Amino acid sequence: MRTAVDAGADAVYCGFQNATNARNFPGLNFTPDELAQGVEYAHARGAKVLLAVNSFPTAGRFDLWRDAVDMGARFGVDAVIVADIGVAAYVAERHPDLRLHLSVQAAASSPEAIRYYVREFGVKRVVLPRILTIPEIKEVKSEIPCEIETFIFGNHGLMVEGRCSLTNYATGLSTNMDGVCSPAAQVHYDKEPDGSVATRLGDFTIDRFGPDEQAGYPTICKGRYLAPNREDAYYAFEEPVSLNLARLLPQLIEAGVEAFKIEGRQRSRAYVRQVVGAFRTAVDQVLAGEEPELADLVALTEGQKQTQGAAASKKWR
Amino acid sequence: MTGKLTLGPILYHWDAEHKRDFYARIADEAPVDTVYLGEVICSKRTPFFDAHLPEVIDRLESGGKQVVLASLSEVVIRRERKMMKEFCATDSHEIELNNTAGLYDIDGRPHRVGPLMNVYNEATLKWLADKGATHVTLPNEVPGTVAGKMAQAAADLGVGIELQVFGRASLAVSARCYHARAHCRTKDNCLFVCEEDPDGMPLTTVTGQPFLMVNGIQTLSQSYVSLIEEIGVMQDMGITHFRVMPQMADMVAVTQIFAKRIAGDIDGDEGAARFAALDLAAPLSNGFWHGREGHRRFGPQAA
Numbered sequence: 001m002r003t004a005v006d007a008g009a010d011a012v013y014c015g016f017q018n019a020t021n022a023r024n025f026p027g028l029n030f031t032p033d034e035l036a037q038g039v040e041y042a043h044a045r046g047a048k049v050l051l052a053v054n055s056f057p058t059a060g061r062f063d064l065w066r067d068a069v070d071m072g073a074r075f076g077v078d079a080v081i082v083a084d085i086g087v088a089a090y091v092a093e094r095h096p097d098l099r100l101h102l103s104v105q106a107a108a109s110s111p112e113a114i115r116y117y118v119r120e121f122g123v124k125r126v127v128l129p130r131i132l133t134i135p136e137i138k139e140v141k142s143e144i145p146c147e148i149e150t151f152i153f154g155n156h157g158l159m160v161e162g163r164c165s166l167t168n169y170a171t172g173l174s175t176n177m178d179g180v181c182s183p184a185a186q187v188h189y190d191k192e193p194d195g196s197v198a199t200r201l202g203d204f205t206i207d208r209f210g211p212d213e214q215a216g217y218p219t220i221c222k223g224r225y226l227a228p229n230r231e232d233a234y235y236a237f238e239e240p241v242s243l244n245l246a247r248l249l250p251q252l253i254e255a256g257v258e259a260f261k262i263e264g265r266q267r268s269r270a271y272v273r274q275v276v277g278a279f280r281t282a283v284d285q286v287l288a289g290e291e292p293e294l295a296d297l298v299a300l301t302e303g304q305k306q307t308q309g310a311a312a313s314k315k316w317r
Numbered sequence: 318m319t320g321k322l323t324l325g326p327i328l329y330h331w332d333a334e335h336k337r338d339f340y341a342r343i344a345d346e347a348p349v350d351t352v353y354l355g356e357v358i359c360s361k362r363t364p365f366f367d368a369h370l371p372e373v374i375d376r377l378e379s380g381g382k383q384v385v386l387a388s389l390s391e392v393v394i395r396r397e398r399k400m401m402k403e404f405c406a407t408d409s410h411e412i413e414l415n416n417t418a419g420l421y422d423i424d425g426r427p428h429r430v431g432p433l434m435n436v437y438n439e440a441t442l443k444w445l446a447d448k449g450a451t452h453v454t455l456p457n458e459v460p461g462t463v464a465g466k467m468a469q470a471a472a473d474l475g476v477g478i479e480l481q482v483f484g485r486a487s488l489a490v491s492a493r494c495y496h497a498r499a500h501c502r503t504k505d506n507c508l509f510v511c512e513e514d515p516d517g518m519p520l521t522t523v524t525g526q527p528f529l530m531v532n533g534i535q536t537l538s539q540s541y542v543s544l545i546e547e548i549g550v551m552q553d554m555g556i557t558h559f560r561v562m563p564q565m566a567d568m569v570a571v572t573q574i575f576a577k578r579i580a581g582d583i584d585g586d587e588g589a590a591r592f593a594a595l596d597l598a599a600p601l602s603n604g605f606w607h608g609r610e611g612h613r614r615f616g617p618q619a620a
Contacts, residue, residue, distance in 0.1 A: 056435050056437040056438070057437060057438045057440075058437045058438055058459065058460075058463045059437065059438045059439050059463045059466035059467050059470065060438075060462075060463065060466050061438070062438050062439065062440055083435075084435065084437065084438070084440075084441055085435075085436075085440075085441040085444050085445065086438050086439070086440025086441035086442075086443075086444060087440070089440060089441075089444045090440060106417070107417070108417060109391070109392070109393045109492075110392045110393055110397075110398050110401075110416075110418045111398070112392070112398060112401065112402075112417075112418035112421040112422060113392070113416065113417040113418045113420075113421065115421050116417050116418070116420050116421035117417075119421070120448075129492070131393070131492035132393075136393075158491050158492045158493045159489045159490070159491045159536075160391070160489070160490050160491060160492065162435065163433065163435070163489065163490050164488065164489040165456070165457075165458040165486075165488050165489065165605075165611070166488050166489050166529075166536065168458050168488075168605065168610075168611055169486070169488050169538055169604075169605075169610065169611035169612055170610060170611075170612065171610055172604065172608065172609040172610040172611075174458055176435060176437065176456075176458070177437060177458070177459075198523070198524065202610055203526070203610070203612070204522055204526060204528050205522040205523055205524040205526065206522070207523070208523045208524075220529075221489070223522075224523060225520040225521060225522060225523070225528065225529075226520070226521040226522070226523065226525075227499050227518060227519065227520055227521075227531075228518065228519065229499060229500065230499060233523045234499075236495060236498070236499065236520050236531065237491070237493070237495060237498075237536075238493070
């Protein structure tokens with residue numbers, strides 16, 4: 001968090017070390033003390049802290065989510081981001097002054113769905129799914145009474161977030177209920193005699209890589225599979241590419257996007273410093289009416305496969 | 318013993334004739350109380366069956382079944398938004414919502430909430446019930462321990478609580494059509510290639526394990542969920558409705574086994590034995606119910 005604040009982020013999302021947020025991974029996230037200190041650090045430097053409480057509590061476990069919200073309010077976080085209707089209702093009722101953001105996990109992909117959360121819970125900002133084109137973002141913006149935030153750099157996925165139980169089918173841990181996608185404890189790299197590597201999640205092989213290839217992390221929706229009308233294994237869902245909307249930054253600002261989201265919670269400090277710093281500069285240039293220097297941003301994913309995803313066009317559907 | 322048997326919507330793209338024949342047989346022979354009708358997966362498919370809908374509704378109602386209309390699950394483009402708005406104006410039948418856009422449009426009028434919505438806890442259930450939800454089908458990944466607590470909360474609220482007990486588990490929906498992708502097309506020029514796979518298109522791992530099934534924008538489990546051995550426990554917990562999903566199987570036989578089990582005419586072992594005799598096209602699973610990997614199958618004593 002300190003790295004992101006120092007590199008110029010206006011706000012940093014974070015979560016507690018448990019199932020209450022959608023990135024419940026070992027070694028990640030905050031203890032209550034760390035969060036309290038983080039809020040102080042960020043506020044002293046003019047940055048905001050947004051608390052992610054964006055997984056789905058199951059019956060009997062709601063207290064854990066309630067406690068996360070209460071602690072966030074006590075530590076003075078600037079907003080909480082939620083996906084579950086029950087959690088949203090709790091925040092609206094008990095902490096009416098606490099700013100509420102709607103997570104992409106709520107899968108609000110139409111003006112009506114977004115208006116529902118605004119009408120019922122007073123949501124102030126919605127994180128849009130990564131499936132909309134720029135004209136669609138503009139249209140949504142014109143029809144909703146709240147701010148919008150879009151992903152600009154990080155993972156690229158087309159499965160509707162918050163409506164996926166693929167990981168649970170293979171591992172017994174749920175993305176919605178436990179906040180995990182492809183848990184590392186169930187990831188295996190099986191080296192075969194010829195030097196090739198099969199990557200596995202639980203009992204299922206997700207992909208196979210030749211001796212000279214770099215084996216990717218096995219995520220079900222990025223794997224290669226066989227289908228009846230395909231000769232070879234193919235990326236049945238999507239290619240393992242990362243999302244980089246750097247070139248579209250000026251158009252996204254023009255479309256009315258209030259906040260840009262960089263995925264940083266599973267990344268190194270050096271990565272966070274570099275990506276946040278480069279986007280900070282570019283956003284400032286666009287807002288000052290200057291031509292932004294985008295070459296550095298584009299270079300961040302160079303050598304890797306990258307995509308402008310849905311934002312640029314919908315040929316991908 | 319108590320509990321109603323329901324037949325979920327057909328998730329696959331069966332041609333209109335196939336659907337009409339299917340529902341005619343269900344109307345005449347299947348011991349189900351309620352039938353959910355409607356296109357849930359792809360808005361492009363809806364025109365094919367809309368013309369036959371009134372006739373099928375009549376037929377099912379003449380057979381003594383209650384008909385509930387089910388909404389689309391993905392609402393993004395203008396056409397889908399308009400469809401949802403019109404759907405929410407339905408006053409002839411109960412309706413089931415599968416997208417939050419519907420919660421906006423319904424604006425407090427009575428409705429059911431479908432299994433593709435995220436209702437995982439008592440607080441969400443209570444909020445929805447206070448705003449007109451009369452009946453909720455839980456997501457199929459919830460474990461039995463959670464389902465039991467939800468059944469209790471639903472009873473207190475006077476809301477029906479339903480869970481899928483047979484058929485492929487819906488695991489994900491997407492913005493992209495994977496049927497079109499498999500055939501090197503896009504959603505916009507798909508030529509309805511999904512019609513070729515009335516029980517889904519199988520995806521197998523590179524090591525030859527059957528894994529998933531593709532149905533347009535939806536990804537399902539390869540295995541058929543079956544909770545025939547868990548029915549007794551579910552009844553004791555207070556789950557009021559048991560949903561069977563249409564597959565390319567003898568659905569009259571499937572519903573007969575469940576109806577007998579729900580009525581207490583046969584026990585779980587007998588139900589399982591009758592299932593084994595059906596020679597189904599996919600293995601059975603119940604891992605989600607037991608809080609484990611969804612694809613696995615456990616005996617009734619599993620923790």
